[in-house]
Amino acid sequence: MRYLTSGETHGEALTAIIEGLPSNLPVDVNFINSELRRRQGGYGRGGRMAIEQDTIHILSGVREGKTIGSPLSLMILNRDFENWKDKELKVITRPRPGHADLSGAIKYNQRDMRNILERASARETAARVAVGSIAKTLLNMLDIKVKSSVLEIGGIRDENERIKAIDKAKKEGDTLGGIIEVIIEGVPVGLGSHVQWDRKLDAILAYHIMSVQAIKAVEIGLGFESAKKPGSIVHDGIYYDGEFLRATNNAGGIEGGISNGMPIIARAAMKPIPTLKKPLKSVDINTKEQFEAAYERSDVTAVEAASVVLESVCAWVIADECMKKFGGDSIEEILNNYKMYKKYIKEF
Numbered sequence: 001m002r003y004l005t006s007g008e009t010h011g012e013a014l015t016a017i018i019e020g021l022p023s024n025l026p027v028d029v030n031f032i033n034s035e036l037r038r039r040q041g042g043y044g045r046g047g048r049m050a051i052e053q054d055t056i057h058i059l060s061g062v063r064e065g066k067t068i069g070s071p072l073s074l075m076i077l078n079r080d081f082e083n084w085k086d087k088e089l090k091v092i093t094r095p096r097p098g099h100a101d102l103s104g105a106i107k108y109n110q111r112d113m114r115n116i117l118e119r120a121s122a123r124e125t126a127a128r129v130a131v132g133s134i135a136k137t138l139l140n141m142l143d144i145k146v147k148s149s150v151l152e153i154g155g156i157r158d159e160n161e162r163i164k165a166i167d168k169a170k171k172e173g174d175t176l177g178g179i180i181e182v183i184i185e186g187v188p189v190g191l192g193s194h195v196q197w198d199r200k201l202d203a204i205l206a207y208h209i210m211s212v213q214a215i216k217a218v219e220i221g222l223g224f225e226s227a228k229k230p231g232s233i234v235h236d237g238i239y240y241d242g243e244f245l246r247a248t249n250n251a252g253g254i255e256g257g258i259s260n261g262m263p264i265i266a267r268a269a270m271k272p273i274p275t276l277k278k279p280l281k282s283v284d285i286n287t288k289e290q291f292e293a294a295y296e297r298s299d300v301t302a303v304e305a306a307s308v309v310l311e312s313v314c315a316w317v318i319a320d321e322c323m324k325k326f327g328g329d330s331i332e333e334i335l336n337n338y339k340m341y342k343k344y345i346k347e348f
């Protein structure tokens with residue numbers, strides 16, 4: 001399967017096209033909208049989230065609530081478009097450190113960095129959550145569940161303390177990042193492959209996770225900690241009890257690029273939001289003089305939102321790998337293939 005997104009943050013709409021979905025997959029608009037709502041939430045979001053009320057419009061690929069095998073196109077309208085479309089907008093010439101502003105302006109030869117930030121914005125992640133909710137529906141039919149949680153914000157684990165830290169950052173014109181964990185349960189042995197570098201499941205997951213705006217690091221299972229411990233502690237012993245099992249799951253469900261039947265565990269680090277109310281130093285690209293970076297409005301933190309986005313991109317990866325392994329043109333064909341594979345594993 002494949003998908004593309006399009007749309008600018010203050011443009012008319014975001015869209016996504018998914019190609020390669022099986023037919024007869026139920027598409028529940030209420031579920032997609034509830035996922036979109038989850039992504040808009042979390043303490044520390046800025047003024048924009050009070051404007052948007054993301055809802056999905058399905059433009060093609062579905063009849064009577066089920067996919068028909070043709071490309072599925074999805075659209076989310078930007079409510080803020082109405083507020084911006086007739087506005088006289090200031091040309092942005094003072095790039096914000098931590099954003100694509102300056103490098104993007106040089107790369108695409110743009111003197112107004114609005115032409116870069118409009119697409120670089122994480123508004124795009126709304127489209128990815130819509131795509132992810134379709135992937136989750138497919139996974140649900142195979143009893144595979146994707147969950148996420150926020151482990152830390154600004155280095156703080158305690159939820160009440162986090163709120164205080166977000167309030168403090170807001171007061172000081174600063175921002176915070178955090179750590180997110182995604183756990184995928186019910187994944188069968190055998191997704192991904194050791195035989196080619198670009199088929200390794202851990203590599204594919206890392207690629208998709210790193211593609212999310214502001215994600216700066218990813219680890220699978222014990223991750224960075226595994227470098228500090230001996231092999232006798234890190235590797236998960238195998239035993240048999242009607243099926244092959246592991247006493248521990250330091251590998252995070254993937255060995256040699258292949259899922260091993262244990263839950264897949266991925267963690268990611270999100271950097272602090274780069275647009276600061278108390279702006280960082282920057283240079284005006286026209287005058288070359290030192291100024292403060294541009295500020296209009298911004299989130300103080302968006303780790304909760306990113307957590308929903310990471311669930312979505314991970315769901316996509318696993319759904320895509322399931323399609324490669326059990327793929328068929330209809331959901332019935334996939335379920336049949338999956339049943340046979342499960343029987344094969346039991347008898348191995």
Ligand SMILES: Cc1cc2nc3c(=O)[nH]c(=O)nc-3n(C[C@H](O)[C@H](O)[C@H](O)COP(=O)(O)O)c2cc1C
Nearest residue numbers: 099120121122213214273274275298299302305306
């Ligand atoms: C859900 C979400 C919301 C975000 N909100 C903001 C924001 O309000 N202001 C901002 O400057 N950056 C925000 N970001 C981060 C930037 O989009 C991101 O850091 C920027 O595009 C540069 O990309 P990079 O950090 O991946 O290099 C957000 C990211 C996510 C995932």
Ligand SMILES: C=C(O[C@@H]1CC(C(=O)O)=C[C@@H](OP(=O)(O)O)[C@H]1O)C(=O)O
Nearest residue numbers: 046048049120121122123126297298299
């Ligand atoms: C719009 C969303 O996030 C936006 C991501 C974002 C950025 O620079 O990444 C900047 C902010 O947008 P604005 O400049 O319009 O206030 C966030 O609100 C969203 O998550 O739906």
